Amino acid sequence: MSDAMHPAIAGAQPSQRAEKRPEAPLFEGAYQDRFEKILTRYPDKRAALLPVLHLAQEVRGWVSPQTIRRVGELLDLTPAYVRSVASFYTMFNLRPVGKYLIQVCVGIGCDLCRAEEVAEKFLELTRTRIGETSEDGKYTVIEVECLGACAFPTVVQVNDKVYENVKAEEVEGLLKELD
C-alpha cells in the first residue's frame, strides 16, 4: 500500500483477507492517512462508515465489538448504530474467519450448472460446515449469491481472488494451490 494513495480511492479497498491482527490500532501510519482522506470525500462523517469499516476489517481481519466501539468514537456514532449498520452487510465479518475465506456462488446461474457439488466438495475437503472455521483456523467456507460472473460457473472467491469455471473435481487442486 502506497502512502500517496489518491483520496478518490482511499475508501474503496474492500478487503477479505484475514490478516489476524485483531489488536492492531485503528488507525496509524498509512492507515491513518487513508482514514483522513476518506473523511474528505463526504459531506459528513456518517457517510464514511462503510469505507472505514472496510479499512478496519483490512487491519484487524474482522469487525470485533472493540472495532465497532472504536469506529463509533472516530465517526461520532454510537456503537449500537455502527453495529446495526455493520450487521446489515454480509461482507463485514462479525466473527473471525479462517485464513482463507472461501465463497462459493450458489446463485441461479451457478446453481443451474451444479454449484452445489462444488460447495459440497469444499466442505468435505476442509472438514467444515457452512460458515464454520476449520480447527486449524485455515478455512471458512460460505455460500454466496451471484458474484456477477454467471457465464463462468461455478464462481468461487477465495479472499480477494476470483476463480471461474470451477468444477467439483478441481477443488482439491485449488485448495492445494492456496498454501
Added chain:
Amino acid sequence: MAYPYEHPRETRVLSKYFGDEDAIGIDGWIERGGYKALAKALGMAQDAVTEVVKDSGLRGRGGAGFPAGLKWSFMPKDGKLPNYLACNADESEPGTFKDRELMRWTPHQVIEGIIIASYAIRAQHAYIYIRGEFVDIVRVLNGAVVEAYERGYLGENILGSGYGLDLTVHAGAGAYIAGEETGLLNSLEGRRAEPRVKPPFPAQRGAFGMPTTVNNVETLASVPGIVENGADWYRQWGTEKSPGTKLFSCCGHLQRPGNYEVPLDFNLKELVYDLCGGPPEGRELLGVIPGGSSVPILTADEIDCDVSYEGIEAAGSFLGSGGLIAMDDSTCMVRAVRRMVEFYDHESCGQCTPCREGTSWLAKILRRIERGEGREEDIPLLLDIGANMAGKTICPLSDSAAVPVVSSIQKFEDEYMGHIRDGGCTAKR
C-alpha cells in the same frame, strides 16, 4: 479479440474493446478515441448535452428503462444546493454480469460517461457505488480513476473549461438491496441500505438530502458515444421506443454463455440459438428468463420476439437488466425457482411485512414441494402469497420475489404437480 466469445452478428458499440488489454489503461483508451466526447461536451451548454441524450432515446439500463435524458432534466439548475451523481455499479441481479465487464475492460468509457453526465446535471461530486464483492474490478476502476485525475479529466478546471468534478469510488459491503436507487443512497450515507419511500424522488432529495441522479453503469457508458456522434447515430439501432444497442449477459444452459451486444430490435430466439449456440448437445430448451431473475420466465416457444423493451413485454416478460438465464430440460423448475426465491428471502431488507414474511413463506413451501412433501393446496397457496406481495411495499423487491413463482406455476404447473403427486422430479438429469 472478444471476451469470452464474439459473434459476427453482434453490434459492438459498448463492448468493442472487451478482451483488449490495451484498452484498459488511459493511453490505450485515448488512442482508441477516448475522452474526445468529453472535450466536445464541455464545449456545449449543459442543457444541450442533456438534450442530445434525450433525443437519442437512451433508456436506463439498470432495469426500469427510464429515459436517461429526461431523468437528468429533473435536476435543479439554480445551483442553490449541491447536485450529485451516483453511478450504480452494484450489479447484483442474479444472472446479470455486464457492468462488471464494462468496468473491467473499459473503465474509462464508464468514467467518461460519468464526467459528461455530471457536467450535464451540474454536479460537482460523483460517486461510483460499486459492489464490494467485486474486489478485482474495484482495483481496475481505482487505477482508472487515478489516471483520469492525473490527466486532468477529473479535479478542478477540467480541460480548461472552468468545470470541476470530484469522483469517489465507494465500495458496498454485500447487500443486493443497495442496488435499488434509494437503498443505494442510504448506503452511501452510511446507513443500512433500506429503500426510501418515494416521493421525494432522488432528483429532489437524494444523497445527503441533495438533488441526485442515479444511473446504471451501462447507461453512463452509452453516453460518450451519443454525445460524440449524435442522437441520429444512436437511433440507427433498435426501435423507436428502444433505440440503441444493449449488452445481454447470457448464462445457464448455453453452449457459449457470455455477454453479447445487439441492437434492441434483435430477435431473442436468435440471440439464444445463434449467438449463444442454444442449449448443450442433446438437450432441449425449457425456458428463458430474459432480464434477470426479477422478470417472468418465458417458455421455449415464447421467445420469438425482439429484445426491445416493448417486444419482450408483448411476449410476456421484461427486458429488465438484460440478464438472460437459459434453462434446458435438465432443469428442475421447482428447484430453480426455490433458489431464486431464497435469494430474495435473504436479501429482503425487512422493512415491509408482505416482503419479509412473504419471501420466507414462499421459500419454505417451495422447499417442501421440492422434497416431495408438497400438497396440491400448496399451488393456490403460493399464488395467494404471491398476489399479496405485489404492489404493497416500499420497493419492488417484494414483487420481484413473487415473479418467478407465479410465472413458473402458470407455465410449468406440470413440474410442480409432478413433485406433488409423484413425489419426484420430471427433470432429465
